[in-house]
Amino acid sequence: METGRPYSRLLFRLERFNELTTEDRQRIADLPLKLVNYPAGRDVLSHGYATSQCTLVLDGFLFSHKPVSGSRRQITSFFVPGDVADLATLYLPAVDHSITTLGPAVLAFVPHTALKEAADRSTALTQAFWRETLMQAAILQEWIVNLGRRDAFARIAHIVCELTVRLQASGMARDLSFAMPWTQTDVADACGISNVHANRVIQEMRYLGLVDWNSRRLTIRDWNALMRLGDFNDDYLQYCASIKKDYPLTGHAAPEGGFARLRTSPLAYGVPGGAKSDC
Amino acid sequence: METGRPYSRLLFRLERFNELTTEDRQRIADLPLKLVNYPAGRDVLSHGYATSQCTLVLDGFLFSHKPVSGSRRQITSFFVPGDVADLATLYLPAVDHSITTLGPAVLAFVPHTALKEAADRSTALTQAFWRETLMQAAILQEWIVNLGRRDAFARIAHIVCELTVRLQASGMARDLSFAMPWTQTDVADACGISNVHANRVIQEMRYLGLVDWNSRRLTIRDWNALMRLGDFNDDYLQYCASIKKDYPLTGHAAPEGGFARLRTSPLAYGVPGGAKSDC
DNA sequence: CGAGGAATTGAAAGACTTCAATGACGGTGG
DNA sequence: CCACCGTCATTGAAGTCTTTCAATTCCTCG
Numbered sequence: 001m002e003t004g005r006p007y008s009r010l011l012f013r014l015e016r017f018n019e020l021t022t023e024d025r026q027r028i029a030d031l032p033l034k035l036v037n038y039p040a041g042r043d044v045l046s047h048g049y050a051t052s053q054c055t056l057v058l059d060g061f062l063f064s065h066k067p068v069s070g071s072r073r074q075i076t077s078f079f080v081p082g083d084v085a086d087l088a089t090l091y092l093p094a095v096d097h098s099i100t101t102l103g104p105a106v107l108a109f110v111p112h113t114a115l116k117e118a119a120d121r122s123t124a125l126t127q128a129f130w131r132e133t134l135m136q137a138a139i140l141q142e143w144i145v146n147l148g149r150r151d152a153f154a155r156i157a158h159i160v161c162e163l164t165v166r167l168q169a170s171g172m173a174r175d176l177s178f179a180m181p182w183t184q185t186d187v188a189d190a191c192g193i194s195n196v197h198a199n200r201v202i203q204e205m206r207y208l209g210l211v212d213w214n215s216r217r218l219t220i221r222d223w224n225a226l227m228r229l230g231d232f233n234d235d236y237l238q239y240c241a242s243i244k245k246d247y248p249l250t251g252h253a254a255p256e257g258g259f260a261r262l263r264t265s266p267l268a269y270g271v272p273g274g275a276k277s278d279c
Numbered sequence: 280m281e282t283g284r285p286y287s288r289l290l291f292r293l294e295r296f297n298e299l300t301t302e303d304r305q306r307i308a309d310l311p312l313k314l315v316n317y318p319a320g321r322d323v324l325s326h327g328y329a330t331s332q333c334t335l336v337l338d339g340f341l342f343s344h345k346p347v348s349g350s351r352r353q354i355t356s357f358f359v360p361g362d363v364a365d366l367a368t369l370y371l372p373a374v375d376h377s378i379t380t381l382g383p384a385v386l387a388f389v390p391h392t393a394l395k396e397a398a399d400r401s402t403a404l405t406q407a408f409w410r411e412t413l414m415q416a417a418i419l420q421e422w423i424v425n426l427g428r429r430d431a432f433a434r435i436a437h438i439v440c441e442l443t444v445r446l447q448a449s450g451m452a453r454d455l456s457f458a459m460p461w462t463q464t465d466v467a468d469a470c471g472i473s474n475v476h477a478n479r480v481i482q483e484m485r486y487l488g489l490v491d492w493n494s495r496r497l498t499i500r501d502w503n504a505l506m507r508l509g510d511f512n513d514d515y516l517q518y519c520a521s522i523k524k525d526y527p528l529t530g531h532a533a534p535e536g537g538f539a540r541l542r543t544s545p546l547a548y549g550v551p552g553g554a555k556s557d558c
Numbered sequence: 559c560g561a562g563g564a565a566t567t568g569a570a571a572g573a574c575t576t577c578a579a580t581g582a583c584g585g586t587g588g
Numbered sequence: 589c590c591a592c593c594g595t596c597a598t599t600g601a602a603g604t605c606t607t608t609c610a611a612t613t614c615c616t617c618g
Contacts, residue, residue, distance in 0.1 A: 048514075066424050069510050074427040076420045088413045091406055096515045097420060120402050127370055130409050134367045137412065140419040141355045141376060145345050147426035148353040148471030151605070183564060192427030194607055199566060215564080215615075231348050235327075236375045430573070462596060473575050478598060494583080494596085 006033050006108045009170075010056055013082045014128040024125050027118045034109040038101045040181065045086050045099040053109040055085045060105025061181065065189065066097045075190040077139065078102070078163060082170040087133050090115060103181025103216075142236045147192045150231060153201050155191040157230025160211065164220060165234050177212075177219035285312050285387045288449075289335055292361045293407040303404050306397045313388040317380045319460065324365050324378040332388045334364045339384025340460065344468065345376045354469040356418065357381070357442060361449040366412050369394055382460025382495075421515045426471045429510060431480050434470040436509025439490065443499060444513050456491075456498040 007029050014020065014028065035058070038044065044055050044062060055062070062079040076097065079085040085099050090112055119126040139162070146158050163180070167173035188198035205211050210226050212219040220226060227233075286308050293299065293307065314337070317323065323334050323341060334341070341358040355376065358364040364378050369391055398405040418441070425437050442459070446452035467477035484490050489505050491498040499505060506512075 064420075066420065068424060068428040072428055074424040076423045088416065091410050092413050092417075096417065123399050123405075126402075126405055126409075130405075130412070131370050133409070133412060133416065134371050137367065137416040137419060138371075138375065140416060140423060141343075141345065144355045144419060144422050144426060145347060145353040147423060148468075149347040149351055184566095185564080189427075195564095196566085196608080197606055199564095200606095203566085463598095464596080474596095475576080475598085476574055479574095482598085 058106040061102040161232035335387040340381040440511035
């Protein structure tokens with residue numbers, strides 16, 4: 001996968017709101033980047049440890065997670081190409097979560113010193129970085145809603161929708177299909193459910209013809225249904241979805257037509273195996 | 280309740296990490312503040328609407344929440360005196376959540392223009408504000424863990440612990456007792472459970488002698504047990520807890536001695552009321 | 559081809575929700 | 589001062605979603 005000149009991804013991301021001046025672009029282009037290939041499942045940042053650099057995702061996925069008593073963990077974010085996964089470390093001495101590669105990933109490390117220097121010299125750059133953290137916070141907030149007020153099916157559907165939109169905003173997944181190296185246990189840890197239940201929900205999604213979810217590749221078959229069932233509204237990502245609309249400052253539309261699940265369909269969980277539909 | 284000169288609260292908050300210069304302090308002191316008394320249950324910010332000012336909490340509580348399909352909502356944060364509840368609006372054109380007063384509150388509004396001007400002129404101020412948003416994000420992240428991987432009892436215990444520590448960091452609740460004008464339905468909406476279940480859990484907490492939870496005032500009877508049962512570790516608030524320790528950059532200690540609940544105690548839910556133990 | 563991780567399955571138990579009704583409390587108007 | 593009202597807290601019972609445990613099968617890789 002082509003990652004372009006590494007800083008072009010960063011520039012693209014930072015300019016979602018306001019264009020930068022030529023000077024500021026140059027400051028970004030001049031940042032010292034260290035390109036690194038990381039294998040799957042390796043920590044980029046371990047909770048409690050300090051770091052002196054930020055991590056730009058060029059290819060692959062990262063996720064941040066926190067340990068919970070009892071050998072469990074909760075995944076709190078995914079990072080896709082173009083994201084700076086640990087921007088918070090720039091101004092917080094230590095973070096309390098870990099950041100790990102999902103599959104193999106191509107990363108670029110940027111020293112804090114260089115980033116701070118660039119930010120100190122440009123108000124616009126500071127704001128652009130700040131805004132990045134604000135948008136990540138908006139995603140965290142929606143994640144809370146997801147865990148707090150949706151059932152397992154909707155949670156998974158919602159996260160799939162979110163990732164799809166974010167990938168599209170990064171120029172990927174244009175055909176609603178993308179490689180996704182997570183295991184069902186990863187999905188479960190992100191959605192706050194057990195891996196067994198995640199498995200059953202995913203099977204139902206397949207059966208309903210919503211997605212093809214083969215090992216490590218995800219193809220969305222019915223985007224509209226997935227959005228509806230996942231109670232997904234990309235307003236909270238509008239800043240991410242780039243040029244879609246120019247920020248209508250009215251409220252959300254209430255999900256029209258209710259929010260019915262087909263759970264009472266002829267195929268509740270106990271259904272005999274297989275019958276993998278050919279949708 | 281004394282709120283001091285309004286800007287002193289803000290200064291106190293911004294200087295948790297680095298002291299500001301005399302000049303920067305003056306910039307804060309010169310900010311035009313509009314003091315307002317708000318009644319309970321009034322929106323300070325409605326989702327989807329733009330605003331041109333930030334809200335500093337001087338007394339009382341605010342909470343942010345997002346609507347969910349089906350006339351439900353999820354509370355995603357509480358704000359205590361000293362917090363700037365809508366700092367994100369400074370650089371995001373529109374937020375997708377609402378912010379509402381929990382009980383009556385004393386607020387101070389600061390125009391975006393004045394804040395931006397102050398920030399533009401001082402790198403240190405910009406960083407201080409930015410750091411505020413980063414710390415709020417750390418709280419969101421722990422909230423995700425709370426909803427994703429803890430049962431109802433632990434969720435409520437955890438949120439109570441968090442609020443206690445944050446209030447203490449603002450110089451309140453020194454005796455582990457504070458007025459808290461939330462209803463049990465508010466607690467339920469914050470914890471992602473039903474109000475009925477919240478009620479039963481709170482009763483169990485009372486029964487176990489963990490808290491006095493009378494209408495609108497909360498007194499913690501057994502802080503250590505509450506922390507343990509809520510799986511609470513205030514590392515993620517270390518930035519908030521001010522002068523407690525100087526950032527040990529090692530990992531969390533894994534919750535020692537497991538995480539056993541007393542749920543199988545002689546007093547499961549069906550227990551007849553009262554018998555407030557004397558723990 | 560064997561090993562090990564990942565996915566899948568079934569059955570039983572548990573946590574939590576929903577519905578519906580009742581009790582408690584505070585504030586308001588007469 | 590008291591009846592009335594709405595909000596909040598409480599209770600019980602039934603039902604649902606989700607977890608847990610324990611196999612079993614599938615897949616991928618060396």
